[in-house]
Amino acid sequence: MPNVYRALGDATRRQILSMLKQGCKTQKEIVEAFDISQPGIKKHLNILLEEGIISESLNGKYRIYSINLNILQIASHEMLQYIGELLDDQLVSLKNYVEKGEFRDEEE
Amino acid sequence: MPNVYRALGDATRRQILSMLKQGCKTQKEIVEAFDISQPGIKKHLNILLEEGIISESLNGKYRIYSINLNILQIASHEMLQYIGELLDDQLVSLKNYVEKGEFRDEEE
DNA sequence: ATTTTATATAACCGAACAGTTATGTAAAAA
DNA sequence: TTTTTACATAACTGTTCGGTTATATAAAAT
Structure with missing residues (x-):
């Protein structure tokens, strides 16, 4: 069962979720919205994925992320x-x- | 401002808060309720204190903890x-x- | 075919966490 | 006064976390 405290316990992850609430986003779009390196953002995305709060899908060279409300x-x-x-x-x-x-x- | 994610992000701390909801408790009482060493419990209490979620008061050799609802x-x-x-x-x-x-x- | 772009992955760093054991201290009880 | 009791504190361990840089890879564009 998802650990909401873990998933929401970080301000960057909360901002990412707020972004995704507005619609699906590419990893690139998310990375550009923050002053954090691509691998850094990817780690946050991985934690949200681990907790099942977001989903990932492939589109060519793009990773598309969506929130699982x-x-x-x-x-x-x-x-x-x-x-x-x-x-x-x-x-x-x-x-x-x-x-x-x-x-x-x-x-x- | 208190970090609720931090304070509530640990199951032991949530149990401690549930105990304190029932009324003030001595550190000894709290320690006895868990299978964790006294310094271990004290660390959890310190985190809750840091976040302002509980208060501490002295009564002789006893530490009495209460929740700040x-x-x-x-x-x-x-x-x-x-x-x-x-x-x-x-x-x-x-x-x-x-x-x-x-x-x-x-x-x- | 080469270059650019989007992403993945590994290795590292410092800090925080959850836990421990060992030891000190102050109040209370014997 | 000695002992017990309730607590504090220090030092250590292993793990996770948030971040980095460097490098690899696969798709797209040139």
């Missing part, structure tokens, strides 16, 4: 539940709202 | 907002619900 949702479930329990019932009911399936599956 | 709430705010933005509007409205101040301040 459904998996991210499932993955954050446990975390939201835990925080909800700590922060008490208000957040829990809030979490229940999420769990009731009110999400639309953007990734289809 | 208010700070945890403020700290998770950003994280919840970010995840909300990724997981789209349903979660955002959910997050707004939290932000509207619907939390009661258990720690007063």
